[in-house]
Amino acid sequence: MAKVAMTVNGKAVSGEVEGRTLLVQFLREGLGLTGTHVGCDTSQCGACVVHIDGAAVKACAVFALDAEGASVRTIEGMANADGSLSAIQQAFQDHHALQCGFCTPGMVMSAAALLAENPKPTEREVREYLEGNLCRCTGYHNIVKAIMAASGQEVAIAAE
Amino acid sequence: MPKDSGIGASIKRREDVRFLTGRGRYTDDINLRGQAHVAFLRSNVAHGRLRGVDTAAAAAMPGVVRIFTGEDFAAVGGLPCGWQVTGRDGQVMKEPKHPVLAHGKVRHVGDPIAAVVAETYEQARDAAEAIAVDIESLPAVVDMAAALAPGSALVHDDLGTNLCYDWGFIEDSKAAVAAAIAAAHHVTTLDLVNNRLIPNAMEPRVAVGDYNSASGESTLYTTSQNPHVIRLLMGAFVLGIPEHKLRVVAPDVGGGFGSKIFHYAEEALCTFAARALNRPVKWTAQRSESFVTDAHGRDHVTRIELALDRDGHFLAIRTSTLANMGAYLSTFAPSVPTYLHGTLMAGNYKTPHIYVNVKAVFTNTVPVDAYRGAGRPEATFQLERVIDKAAREMGIDPVEIRRRNFVDAFPYQTPVAVAYDTGNYHATMDKLVTIADLAGFEKRRAASAAKGLLRGLGLNCYIEACGIAPSHLVGQLGARAGLYESATVRVNATGGIVVMTGSHSHGQGHETTFAQVIADMIGIPEAQVEIVHGDTANAPMGMGTYGSRSLAVGGSAMVRAANKIISKARKIAAHLMEAAEGDIELKDGKFRVAGTDKSVDWGAVCLAAYVPHNYPLAELEPGLEETAFYDPANFTFPAGAYACEVEVDPETGRVTIDRFAAADDFGNIVNPMVVDGQVHGGIGQGIGQALLERAVYDANGQLLSGTYMDYAMPRADDLPSYVVDHSCATPCTHNPLGVKGCGEAGAIGSPPAVVNAVIDALHRGGHAHVTHIDMPLSPARVWAAMQG
Known part of the structure; x- marks a missing residue:
C-alpha cells in the first residue's frame, strides 16, 4: 500500500x-x-x-x-457554486439527453472537455469527439443536440 | 400550444438532476458494513465434464472467507423457467435444470463453476484463479442445424436430444397454408438470419446479498427490471425463502433492454452466501463477464415464404425457424420465438393463411432470451424483408404493395390468435411519406451519384403486441405467471401523494411521467406527486418493466388506484360541503358542488381523511390510501412506418445512414419528449443490429466478440439524427389512458428499413443479383455481395 x-x-x-x-x-x-x-x-x-x-x-x-x-x-464537481446545474448539465436535462443515467457522468465530462477545446463544434465534430463514450439508451440524438445547445448554437441538427 | 403540465406535456425529467450531478444510486454504489466480495471462476470451455474442483490451495489464500461450488447447491433448486411451451406433438418442452453453480458438466463459456468470497474483490479474484479445475473437454454444440443432426453431441445428456421444442402455430392451419401457397400466382422465398445480439446495458449487473440473523430476513440489492419477480423466482424456486422473509431492491438501474428481467445465478449466490456467512456479500460484473453471462438476444435462422395473387395481395405466409436457446432456458426464453414471434407474423396486413414453425435448440452458448422487442423484431424483419423482395420480383412499388394489403378495419382478428383493437396504417404511411420527404429522394440520389455513392431508400411497417399481457390468455399459452401490474396510491394528510408502482424505471422516466398522470387526474402540481418503485417492501406486487408494458399496464393500475382515491375523496368532500356525492365535481384540485360556488380544496379533503373530526365515520374509513391491480383485457398494438436512406460506397461496401424517419402510432402520449427519446434509442439499437452488432462464436463455442473491442456497439458517429413523429394516434380501446407503449418500437421497426435501403441502393447501382445480405451489413459483407 x-x-x-x-x-x-x-x-x-x-x-x-x-x-x-x-x-x-x-x-x-x-x-x-x-x-x-x-x-x-x-x-x-x-x-x-x-x-x-x-x-x-x-x-x-x-x-x-x-x-x-x-x-x-x-x-x-460540475454543478455551479450555488448547486444549480451548469450550462452543459442543464442542456442535458432540457434536451432529454439521458435516460438510465449510467453513461451520463462520462458524457457530461467529455462534453465539457470538447466545448473547452472547441467552443462551437459542428454536429460531426461532436459525434466524432464522443467516439469514446458509449450510450445504449438515447441513440445519441439528444446528446448531440444538448451539446450543440450548450455551445450556444442552433439545436436544429441534421434531418430535423 | 404545447401543454406545460399534465398528460401531453414535455416536462423535463426530475430524475435527471441526480443523474447529472453524480447522485444516482445504482447497485454498485451500495456498500454495506462488513461486506465481503465475490469473484466467480467461470468455465473457459464451452462444453465439458467437471471431473474435479480443487479449492484447497485457493481457500488458504489471503482474505478468503469461503468458496462455494456446485456441490453446495446440489440440494437447492435450479434457476426456474417462467414459460412452458407445448410443441406440435403435444409434448411439453424439454426443461433441463439450470444449476446456480455448474454441477457435473459445464455447458457454455462463462458457466460459473465456483464462487470465491473474500474480504476484497482483488483477493477473491486472485483466489479464483488458484482453483484447480479438471474438465474433460467435450465437442461443443454451436451450430443449430448441426445440433439437431443425428449423432450430435448433447448439451444435456439426459434429454437425449438438443431439441427443446418443435412448435407449430397454428398447427390446424398448416394444410390450408400449404394449399394456398401451392395455388398462388407468385411465391417469394427468403432465407435469413436474425443475428445474435448482446444487450449491453451500460451498467453491468451487480448483486448485493444481506442477511439479518435477528429477524431471519434476507435482502438482495440487484440490477433488475422486476424485483418482485426475482423475489418470487429466487425465493420460491431456488433458495426456499418465503416472500415475507425476502426483500429485493432494484434501485437506480443503468438500462436493461430485457437483459435484466431474468433471474441470474449471481443473485441466488449472493443471497445464499450472505445467509451462510451472516454478512453482506457483493458481486459486480466485469464487462467481460457480462458478455458471457447476460442473456443474449435474437439468434434465429429462418425461411419465410410469401404467396401472392396476380395483383400483389398476400395469400399466405409460411415460416420455418430455428431459434437458439443457448445452454439453459433463461427465465422467459421459450416464449420469445413462439408467442412473442408467431403471433406477430400477420404484421400490418390482411393475410388469410399463416403458419409458423419454430424449433428451439440447445447449444453450448450463453442462454438467449428477450432483448428489446423480443420476438417481434424477428417477426417484423422476415416479413418486411420478404415483402420488399416480393415487390421487387413483381414490379410493384414497395409503398403500394403494403397499402394494398393493409388491415384497414378494426377490430381485426388475425389468423395468428391476436386481435388488433385499433390502428390506422394508411395514416402512418402517409405521415412517413411526408416526414421522410420521399418526394425528394430522386434529387438526393442524383447528388449521391455525383459523389460516386449509391443511394438507396428502404421502408417498412411494423406492428407489435405490447402491454403484456392478459393473464388468462398467457396462462393458456404456458406462462407460469400472471402479467398484471399493481400500484398503491398513498395520499398524505397534507395532500402530497406517493405512488408505489410495480413498474420499474431504468431509463424510461416513470418518476416524471407517472407523476404527470396523477397530477393531471387530480389537478394538482406534479411536484406534489412522488413515484416510488424498485423495492418489494413498497409496491404491493410488481411484474415489472418489459414488453413496453409500464404505462399500459402499470399506469393503468395506478389510474385505477387513483380513481378509488378520487371516489373516496369525493365522498369526503360531499360530507364536508353537506352535498350529495353525485353533485361533486373534481377540477383543478378542487371539489365543487355542481352549479354552485361551493368548493373544498384537495388538501382540505386529505386533511379531513386523516383528522376525521368532521367525517362520515359510520360509512367511511379514515385515511386515503388505495391499492389496485390491473390485468389487461388485450395486448396493445403500436404500429408504424419507418424509412431509411443510405449511401453505399461501391469501392468499399461501407454503408452510411443519411436519413432516418419514423412515424409511429402509440395511441395517447403522456410526455412527447420522453417518447421521442424512447424511439431514438430503439432506432439506435436497431441500426446497431442492422449494420454493426453480432455475437460471434467459433466452432469450439468460444465467444469471439467478447469485449467492446470486438463487439461493435453503435457509437455517436455511426448513427444519424432521426425524424420521429407520433401524431397519428389511435388510442388503445381497452386501457384507461388509451396508451399503447413505445419502448421497443424503434428496435423493431428499424432493422428492415436499413437492410431494405441497402438492397435498394445495390439494385439502383446495377447489382440486381443481390436479393439479401444477412445482418450486420458490414462493409465486407456488402462488398462481397456486390462482387456476386
Missing part, C-alpha cells in the same frame, strides 16, 4: 492504495464519489471519464498513484 494525495473537485484528498488501484476505484471506493461509473474493463465505454488537470481522461486507464498531485474533477 502506498499513500496518494491529489485535489478532487477543489478539495485536497489523500488515501492508501495498492499499486494496481485504478483512479476510478480510488474515487468510487476510497472517496465515495460514486458518480463516476465503470461500464467496461477495456477502457472503451467512457462512463468513467473525469478531468485530470483539465483534460478528459478515462479514470479506468490511470492508476491512482499516477494521479499524485493532480487536480481531478468529477461529475460531482
Whole structure:
C-alpha cells in the first residue's frame, strides 16, 4: 500500500492504495464519489471519464498513484457554486439527453472537455469527439443536440 | 400550444438532476458494513465434464472467507423457467435444470463453476484463479442445424436430444397454408438470419446479498427490471425463502433492454452466501463477464415464404425457424420465438393463411432470451424483408404493395390468435411519406451519384403486441405467471401523494411521467406527486418493466388506484360541503358542488381523511390510501412506418445512414419528449443490429466478440439524427389512458428499413443479383455481395 494525495473537485484528498488501484476505484471506493461509473474493463465505454488537470481522461486507464498531485474533477464537481446545474448539465436535462443515467457522468465530462477545446463544434465534430463514450439508451440524438445547445448554437441538427 | 403540465406535456425529467450531478444510486454504489466480495471462476470451455474442483490451495489464500461450488447447491433448486411451451406433438418442452453453480458438466463459456468470497474483490479474484479445475473437454454444440443432426453431441445428456421444442402455430392451419401457397400466382422465398445480439446495458449487473440473523430476513440489492419477480423466482424456486422473509431492491438501474428481467445465478449466490456467512456479500460484473453471462438476444435462422395473387395481395405466409436457446432456458426464453414471434407474423396486413414453425435448440452458448422487442423484431424483419423482395420480383412499388394489403378495419382478428383493437396504417404511411420527404429522394440520389455513392431508400411497417399481457390468455399459452401490474396510491394528510408502482424505471422516466398522470387526474402540481418503485417492501406486487408494458399496464393500475382515491375523496368532500356525492365535481384540485360556488380544496379533503373530526365515520374509513391491480383485457398494438436512406460506397461496401424517419402510432402520449427519446434509442439499437452488432462464436463455442473491442456497439458517429413523429394516434380501446407503449418500437421497426435501403441502393447501382445480405451489413459483407 502506498499513500496518494491529489485535489478532487477543489478539495485536497489523500488515501492508501495498492499499486494496481485504478483512479476510478480510488474515487468510487476510497472517496465515495460514486458518480463516476465503470461500464467496461477495456477502457472503451467512457462512463468513467473525469478531468485530470483539465483534460478528459478515462479514470479506468490511470492508476491512482499516477494521479499524485493532480487536480481531478468529477461529475460531482460540475454543478455551479450555488448547486444549480451548469450550462452543459442543464442542456442535458432540457434536451432529454439521458435516460438510465449510467453513461451520463462520462458524457457530461467529455462534453465539457470538447466545448473547452472547441467552443462551437459542428454536429460531426461532436459525434466524432464522443467516439469514446458509449450510450445504449438515447441513440445519441439528444446528446448531440444538448451539446450543440450548450455551445450556444442552433439545436436544429441534421434531418430535423 | 404545447401543454406545460399534465398528460401531453414535455416536462423535463426530475430524475435527471441526480443523474447529472453524480447522485444516482445504482447497485454498485451500495456498500454495506462488513461486506465481503465475490469473484466467480467461470468455465473457459464451452462444453465439458467437471471431473474435479480443487479449492484447497485457493481457500488458504489471503482474505478468503469461503468458496462455494456446485456441490453446495446440489440440494437447492435450479434457476426456474417462467414459460412452458407445448410443441406440435403435444409434448411439453424439454426443461433441463439450470444449476446456480455448474454441477457435473459445464455447458457454455462463462458457466460459473465456483464462487470465491473474500474480504476484497482483488483477493477473491486472485483466489479464483488458484482453483484447480479438471474438465474433460467435450465437442461443443454451436451450430443449430448441426445440433439437431443425428449423432450430435448433447448439451444435456439426459434429454437425449438438443431439441427443446418443435412448435407449430397454428398447427390446424398448416394444410390450408400449404394449399394456398401451392395455388398462388407468385411465391417469394427468403432465407435469413436474425443475428445474435448482446444487450449491453451500460451498467453491468451487480448483486448485493444481506442477511439479518435477528429477524431471519434476507435482502438482495440487484440490477433488475422486476424485483418482485426475482423475489418470487429466487425465493420460491431456488433458495426456499418465503416472500415475507425476502426483500429485493432494484434501485437506480443503468438500462436493461430485457437483459435484466431474468433471474441470474449471481443473485441466488449472493443471497445464499450472505445467509451462510451472516454478512453482506457483493458481486459486480466485469464487462467481460457480462458478455458471457447476460442473456443474449435474437439468434434465429429462418425461411419465410410469401404467396401472392396476380395483383400483389398476400395469400399466405409460411415460416420455418430455428431459434437458439443457448445452454439453459433463461427465465422467459421459450416464449420469445413462439408467442412473442408467431403471433406477430400477420404484421400490418390482411393475410388469410399463416403458419409458423419454430424449433428451439440447445447449444453450448450463453442462454438467449428477450432483448428489446423480443420476438417481434424477428417477426417484423422476415416479413418486411420478404415483402420488399416480393415487390421487387413483381414490379410493384414497395409503398403500394403494403397499402394494398393493409388491415384497414378494426377490430381485426388475425389468423395468428391476436386481435388488433385499433390502428390506422394508411395514416402512418402517409405521415412517413411526408416526414421522410420521399418526394425528394430522386434529387438526393442524383447528388449521391455525383459523389460516386449509391443511394438507396428502404421502408417498412411494423406492428407489435405490447402491454403484456392478459393473464388468462398467457396462462393458456404456458406462462407460469400472471402479467398484471399493481400500484398503491398513498395520499398524505397534507395532500402530497406517493405512488408505489410495480413498474420499474431504468431509463424510461416513470418518476416524471407517472407523476404527470396523477397530477393531471387530480389537478394538482406534479411536484406534489412522488413515484416510488424498485423495492418489494413498497409496491404491493410488481411484474415489472418489459414488453413496453409500464404505462399500459402499470399506469393503468395506478389510474385505477387513483380513481378509488378520487371516489373516496369525493365522498369526503360531499360530507364536508353537506352535498350529495353525485353533485361533486373534481377540477383543478378542487371539489365543487355542481352549479354552485361551493368548493373544498384537495388538501382540505386529505386533511379531513386523516383528522376525521368532521367525517362520515359510520360509512367511511379514515385515511386515503388505495391499492389496485390491473390485468389487461388485450395486448396493445403500436404500429408504424419507418424509412431509411443510405449511401453505399461501391469501392468499399461501407454503408452510411443519411436519413432516418419514423412515424409511429402509440395511441395517447403522456410526455412527447420522453417518447421521442424512447424511439431514438430503439432506432439506435436497431441500426446497431442492422449494420454493426453480432455475437460471434467459433466452432469450439468460444465467444469471439467478447469485449467492446470486438463487439461493435453503435457509437455517436455511426448513427444519424432521426425524424420521429407520433401524431397519428389511435388510442388503445381497452386501457384507461388509451396508451399503447413505445419502448421497443424503434428496435423493431428499424432493422428492415436499413437492410431494405441497402438492397435498394445495390439494385439502383446495377447489382440486381443481390436479393439479401444477412445482418450486420458490414462493409465486407456488402462488398462481397456486390462482387456476386
